[in-house]
Amino acid sequence: MSKYSAYRTPGSAFSALIEKRTVWTAGILLAFCAALMIVSTGIGSEYISPLTVVKAIFGSADPTSQVIVEQLRLPRIVIAVLVGASLASSGAVLQGIVRNPLASPDITGVTEGAALGAVLFIFLFQGTISIHWMPLASIAGAFAIAVLLYVLAWKNGVSPLRLVLIGIGISAAVKSISYMFIISGPMQLANQSLTFMTGTIYGSSWDNDVVTLLPWVAVLLPLTWLQARQVNIQALGDDVASSAGARVQKQRLVLLTLSIALAGSAVAIGGAISFIGLMAPHIARKLVGPSFGGLLPVSALIGAIILLVADLVARTAFLPQDVPAGVFTAAIGAPFFMYLLYRNRNQS
Amino acid sequence: MFKIMGLISFSLALAAAVIGSITLGVTNIPLSDVWQSFIHFNGSNEHLIIRTARVPRALIATSAGASLAVAGAVMQAITRNPIASPSTLGVNAGAAFFIILASSLLGLSGLDALTWVALAGAAVSGGIVFFMGSIGRDGMTPVKITLAGASMAAFFASLTQGVMLTDGRAFDQILAWLVGSVAGRSLNQLSYALPYLAAGMLIAMLLPRHLNVLGIGDDVATGLGQRTAYVKTFAAVSVILLAGGSVAVAGPIAFVGIVVPHIARHIAGPDHRWLLPYCAVMGALLLVSADLGSRYIAMPQEVPVGVMTAVIGVPFFVHIARKGRRAQ
Numbered sequence: 001m002s003k004y005s006a007y008r009t010p011g012s013a014f015s016a017l018i019e020k021r022t023v024w025t026a027g028i029l030l031a032f033c034a035a036l037m038i039v040s041t042g043i044g045s046e047y048i049s050p051l052t053v054v055k056a057i058f059g060s061a062d063p064t065s066q067v068i069v070e071q072l073r074l075p076r077i078v079i080a081v082l083v084g085a086s087l088a089s090s091g092a093v094l095q096g097i098v099r100n101p102l103a104s105p106d107i108t109g110v111t112e113g114a115a116l117g118a119v120l121f122i123f124l125f126q127g128t129i130s131i132h133w134m135p136l137a138s139i140a141g142a143f144a145i146a147v148l149l150y151v152l153a154w155k156n157g158v159s160p161l162r163l164v165l166i167g168i169g170i171s172a173a174v175k176s177i178s179y180m181f182i183i184s185g186p187m188q189l190a191n192q193s194l195t196f197m198t199g200t201i202y203g204s205s206w207d208n209d210v211v212t213l214l215p216w217v218a219v220l221l222p223l224t225w226l227q228a229r230q231v232n233i234q235a236l237g238d239d240v241a242s243s244a245g246a247r248v249q250k251q252r253l254v255l256l257t258l259s260i261a262l263a264g265s266a267v268a269i270g271g272a273i274s275f276i277g278l279m280a281p282h283i284a285r286k287l288v289g290p291s292f293g294g295l296l297p298v299s300a301l302i303g304a305i306i307l308l309v310a311d312l313v314a315r316t317a318f319l320p321q322d323v324p325a326g327v328f329t330a331a332i333g334a335p336f337f338m339y340l341l342y343r344n345r346n347q348s
Numbered sequence: 349m350f351k352i353m354g355l356i357s358f359s360l361a362l363a364a365a366v367i368g369s370i371t372l373g374v375t376n377i378p379l380s381d382v383w384q385s386f387i388h389f390n391g392s393n394e395h396l397i398i399r400t401a402r403v404p405r406a407l408i409a410t411s412a413g414a415s416l417a418v419a420g421a422v423m424q425a426i427t428r429n430p431i432a433s434p435s436t437l438g439v440n441a442g443a444a445f446f447i448i449l450a451s452s453l454l455g456l457s458g459l460d461a462l463t464w465v466a467l468a469g470a471a472v473s474g475g476i477v478f479f480m481g482s483i484g485r486d487g488m489t490p491v492k493i494t495l496a497g498a499s500m501a502a503f504f505a506s507l508t509q510g511v512m513l514t515d516g517r518a519f520d521q522i523l524a525w526l527v528g529s530v531a532g533r534s535l536n537q538l539s540y541a542l543p544y545l546a547a548g549m550l551i552a553m554l555l556p557r558h559l560n561v562l563g564i565g566d567d568v569a570t571g572l573g574q575r576t577a578y579v580k581t582f583a584a585v586s587v588i589l590l591a592g593g594s595v596a597v598a599g600p601i602a603f604v605g606i607v608v609p610h611i612a613r614h615i616a617g618p619d620h621r622w623l624l625p626y627c628a629v630m631g632a633l634l635l636v637s638a639d640l641g642s643r644y645i646a647m648p649q650e651v652p653v654g655v656m657t658a659v660i661g662v663p664f665f666v667h668i669a670r671k672g673r674r675a676q
Contacts, residue, residue: 327510334503345484
C-alpha cells in the first residue's frame, strides 16, 4: 500500500488519508466477513449458536456440534470464501487491464472455458486421476479460451469492446460443447457436470476441496497483489502507460495469466459461478476508489461475502432443496449488470 | 433473374436435404419405403421410424431453421446490429426458461399452453433487452444491446439450470432440448407451434419495404413518412412469434439467426424483399443439413443440432464482431 502512495501523490497528506480509509474499509469488511462465516456456519437444518461455532472451531464444543461444524459446514464456508475471493480478484484484474467496466471472466467466456476443462476432466479421468488435479484441467481450459479470445480479438492491438463481444460468442459455443459431453455421458456424471456448470459449493470437504484450492489461492492472490502497480499503470491506457516506461504488452500478459489462473482454479472447485467477478470489483471501487493496491483486497473480501450470502440463501431458502449458489449470484448479478449498463448509458 | 435462380436452387437443395434427412441415419431407408409408409403403412420398423422419427424431425428442422433465420434478419434490421439474433439477444433463453419454469413449478404439460408460455418468455426477455439496449443519449448501440442480451441470456440460463437441478426429475431429455434438438419430437408438437410460426412468418414477409426504409436510420425513415414505432412493433411481434414458437418445438438453437442472414445478404444483397425469402430457405437448409450431419459425427450416438449450429456459428460471429468494430 505504501507503493500506491509513493506512486500517485508522493508524500502528500491527501494520499495518506485515502490509505487510512482503505485500511479501515478493509478491516471492517474483514470483521464482517469473519462474523458472517461464523453465523452462516451455525445456520442450517440444525441451528448452532455462534458461540458454539467458535468453540467448535477451537475444538471444545459438544461432540454433535463439533462434527456438524467441523466436518459438514465449515469446509463449505471456507470454500465459499476462497472461491468468492478468487473470482472477484480475477474480475478486478481483468477490468483493470481491459479498461472496460463490463468485462469479467464469465462475460468473456474464460469461466466457461474453465468449466469445459473441468467437464472434460470429469469425463476422461473420472476415478483414474486424483481430483486434486482438476484445477490444472480447468486452468488449462481457461487459458485455451483466453488465448483463442486474444488471438481472435487481435487486430492492430486488442480493443476492449471487441474482446468482450467476441468473448460472448466464444462463451456460447464453449458452453454448448460442454453440454454435448454432458448429454452424451452417463447419467450420474451428467448431473454432477450440470451442477458444476451452474456453480455450487455443495458438499465441499477438507480433503478434496479445501486442500485442492487453498494452495492456488495462497500463491496467486499475493502474487496478484504484488502486481498492483502494473495494473494501475495499465489503467491509464496503452499510450500513457508506455510513455511512462511500462512494458505494456508483457505486463498485460502476466496480469492476464494471473487473472485466468485465479478464475480457473476457482471454477475447478466452485463451478461456473457467474457475475461475482463482475460485481465485486464495482462495489469495491465505490468503497475505496480505483487504485489497485486497495481495490484488490477489498474486492476479494466483497467477493467472499457475496458468495457466502448467496450460498446461505441457496441452502436455506428452499429447504430441503439445496439450490446451486450460482443461481443466486446470477439472479443478483444480471440486474446489477443491467444497472451498470444504465449507469454507463451515455458513454460509448 | 439471378436472384430468382438462386432462390430456386436453394429450394431444390433444401428439398434434397429434407429427403436426405428422412432416408439417411443409423438405419438407411430407401426412398420408395418413405412413400409406402404413408400410403401402405405396414407397421414395420422402417415405416415406424419414418413416420414417428424421421419425418417429424425433418419438418421441425425446416420450420425452426426458417423461423430463426428470418427472426434474426428482422432483428438485425430493427436494431441495426449485425450480431443481433434470437440467441445472442437472450430471446431464446427467456422462452426456454419460461417453459422449464411452467412445466416444473406449475406442472403444465399441455403443448398448446407451453407454446404460449414460450411466446410470453420470448416477449419478456426480448422486451427487457430491447429497452435496456436503447437507453442513453446515443440510443440503441450494437455494443449496448449485445451486452444487455448476453447478460439476460446468462441470467435465464442460470435460472433454468437451477430449476432443473432442484426439480430432480430425469433431465437428460430436457437437457438435450435445452441445447436445441430436433430429435425425438412428434408432429403433434410441431402442429401446436405451426400457427404461430406461420403468423410470424406472414408478418415478417409483409414488412420488407418498411425494413428497407428503417435501415437508412430512424430519422430518415420518419422524414419519409414512416411510422417507425408501428413498424418496430410489428417486427417485434413477428420476432417473438418466430423465436418463441421455434423454441417451443426445438429448444433454443443458437446462431442460426446470426449466420444465415449474413450469408443471405452476401448472395441476395441488402434488399429485404429478397433477403427474407432467402433467409427462410437457407435457414431451413442449414438446420436440416446440420441435423443430418449431427447423426454422423458420433454415430450411433447423436450430437444435438444446437451444438452443431453453435460450432458452425462462432467463426461467423467472430468475423462479424471484428468487421463491425472497424465500421464504427
